[in-house]
Amino acid sequence: xxxxxxxxxxxxxxxxxxxxxxxxxxxxxxxxxxxxxxxxxxxxxxxxxxxxxxxxxxxxxxxxxxxxxxxxxxxxxxxxxxxxxxxxxxxxxxxxxxxxxxxxxxxxxxxxxxxxxxxxxxxxxxxxxxxxxxxxxxxxxxx
Amino acid sequence: xxxxxxxxxxxxxxxxxxxxxxxxxxxxxxxxxxxxxxxxxxxxxxxxxxxxxxxxxxxxxxxxxxxxxxxxxxxxxxxxxxxxxxxxxxxxxxxxxxxxxxxxxxxxxxxxxxxxxxxxxxxxxxxxxxxxxxxxxxxxxxxxxxxxxxxxxxxxxxxxxxxxxxxxx
Amino acid sequence: xxxxxxxxxxxxxxxxxxxxxxxxxxxxxxxxxxxxxxxxxxxxxxxxxxxxxxxxxxxxxxxxxxxxxxxxxxxxxxxxxxxxxxxxxxxxxxxxxxxxxxxxxxx
Numbered sequence: 001x002x003x004x005x006x007x008x009x010x011x012x013x014x015x016x017x018x019x020x021x022x023x024x025x026x027x028x029x030x031x032x033x034x035x036x037x038x039x040x041x042x043x044x045x046x047x048x049x050x051x052x053x054x055x056x057x058x059x060x061x062x063x064x065x066x067x068x069x070x071x072x073x074x075x076x077x078x079x080x081x082x083x084x085x086x087x088x089x090x091x092x093x094x095x096x097x098x099x100x101x102x103x104x105x106x107x108x109x110x111x112x113x114x115x116x117x118x119x120x121x122x123x124x125x126x127x128x129x130x131x132x133x134x135x136x137x138x139x140x141x142x143x
Numbered sequence: 144x145x146x147x148x149x150x151x152x153x154x155x156x157x158x159x160x161x162x163x164x165x166x167x168x169x170x171x172x173x174x175x176x177x178x179x180x181x182x183x184x185x186x187x188x189x190x191x192x193x194x195x196x197x198x199x200x201x202x203x204x205x206x207x208x209x210x211x212x213x214x215x216x217x218x219x220x221x222x223x224x225x226x227x228x229x230x231x232x233x234x235x236x237x238x239x240x241x242x243x244x245x246x247x248x249x250x251x252x253x254x255x256x257x258x259x260x261x262x263x264x265x266x267x268x269x270x271x272x273x274x275x276x277x278x279x280x281x282x283x284x285x286x287x288x289x290x291x292x293x294x295x296x297x298x299x300x301x302x303x304x305x306x307x308x309x310x311x312x
Numbered sequence: 313x314x315x316x317x318x319x320x321x322x323x324x325x326x327x328x329x330x331x332x333x334x335x336x337x338x339x340x341x342x343x344x345x346x347x348x349x350x351x352x353x354x355x356x357x358x359x360x361x362x363x364x365x366x367x368x369x370x371x372x373x374x375x376x377x378x379x380x381x382x383x384x385x386x387x388x389x390x391x392x393x394x395x396x397x398x399x400x401x402x403x404x405x406x407x408x409x410x411x412x413x414x415x416x417x418x419x
Contacts, residue, residue: 029332047355050261073161080383087390090390094394098398107233162380
C-alpha cells in the first residue's frame with residue numbers, strides 16, 4: 001500500500017516535470033521558427049537549452065530513482081548547464097564579429113486579420129502606378 | 144596547490160566510478176587509479192593546477208546557483224509569453240553593461256549567468272563592459288544587472304566587489 | 313504504474329521528435345549560416361534528451377552513455393565549425409590576448 005503511494009507520487013512528480021520540460025522545448029522550437037532575425041532566435045534556443053532540458057532530465061532522474069542511471073543523467077544535466085551558454089556565446093559572438101546586423105527597436109508580428117507588409121506595399125505601388133498613368137495621360141492631353 | 148590536487152583527485156575518482164559503475168572488480172579499479180594518476184601528472188606538467196582548477200568548491204556558489212535558477216525560471220516565463228502570444232511584441236535592444244569583476248573567474252561567472260538567463264545574451268566581452276543583447280527592452284534595467292554582478296562577485300568572493308560593498312555600506 | 317511511466321516516456325519522446333521536426337524547418341530555410349549552426353546546436357541538445365528518454369523506454373543504460381558522448385561532441389562540433397568559419401583554419405592558437413582580439417597568435 002505504502003509502496004503504491006510512493007510509486008504514484010513518483011509518477012506524478014515525473015509527469016509534471018516532463019510536461020513542463022516538453023512545453024519549454026516546443027515553445028523554444030516554435031520561437032526559433034517564428035522570431036524575425038538571428039539574434040532574437042538565439043533567445044528561444046537558449047530557453048530550450050536551459051529550463052526545457054533541465055526539467056526533462058530532472059523528470060527522468062525522478063523516474064530512475066537512486067541508481068547509476070540517475071547519476072549519469074545528473075552528469076548530462078551538469079554538462080548541458082556548462083556547455084550551452086558557452087556555445088550560445090560563441091555562436092552569437094561569431095555572428096557579431098562577422099558583421100551580421102541585428103534588428104533593433106520595436107517589432108510586432110501581424111495580427112491574424114492584418115495584411116502583410118508586402119501586400120500593402122504592392123497596393124501602394126499599384127496606386128502610384130495609377131497616379132503616374134494619370135499624369136502621363138494628362139501630359140499627353142497637354143501635348 | 145595541494146588542496147586543488149586533492150580535490151581534483153576526488154572529482155576524478157567520483158567521475159570514474161559514476162561512468163563505470165563497477166565497485167568489486169579489482170582490475171577495473173586498478174585501471175581507474177592508473178588513469179587518474181595519468182591525468183594528474185599531465186595537468187601537473189601543463190601547470191594548470193591552480194585556484195582555477197576547482198573554481199566553485201564552497202557553499203556560497205551553491206547558494207548563488209539556487210538564486211540563479213529562480214531567476215532563470217522567471218525570465219523563461221517572460222520569454223515564453225512574448226514568443227507564444229499571437230502579436231509577439233518584442234523590442235530587441237543592445238546595451239553595454241558595466242563589469243566590475245577583477246578576476247577572470249568572476250567575469251566568466253557573470254557573463255555565463257547573463258547568457259543562462261533567457262532574454263539576455265552576452266555578445267562580446269570588452270575590458271570592463273559586456274555587450275548584451277536583450278529580447279525585451281524591460282529586461283535591460285541596470286538594477287537587475289547590478290544585483291546579478293554583486294551576487295556573482297560574492298559567489299566567487301571577488302576582492303574588488305567586497306571593497307565596493309564595504310564602501311557602499 | 314510501470315505501464316503509465318512507459319506511456320509517459322513514449323509521449324515525451326514523440327513531443328521531442330515534433331520539436332526536432334520544427335527545428336529542421338529552420339535548418340533548411342535559415343537565411344544565414346548562423347541560423348543553421350544555431351538550429352544544428354539546438355537539434356543536438358534535443359537529440360541528447362531523446363537518447364536519455366529512449367534508453368529509459370527500452371530499459372537499458374547504454375543510451376545514457378551515448379547521450380553523454382553526444383552532448384560533448386555537439387559542443388565541440390559547434391565550436392569547431394565556428395572557428396573554421398572565422399579563421400578558415402583549425403590550427404589557430406586559442407591564446408586570447410586582450411587588445412589582440414581575433415587574428416593569429418604572433419608570439
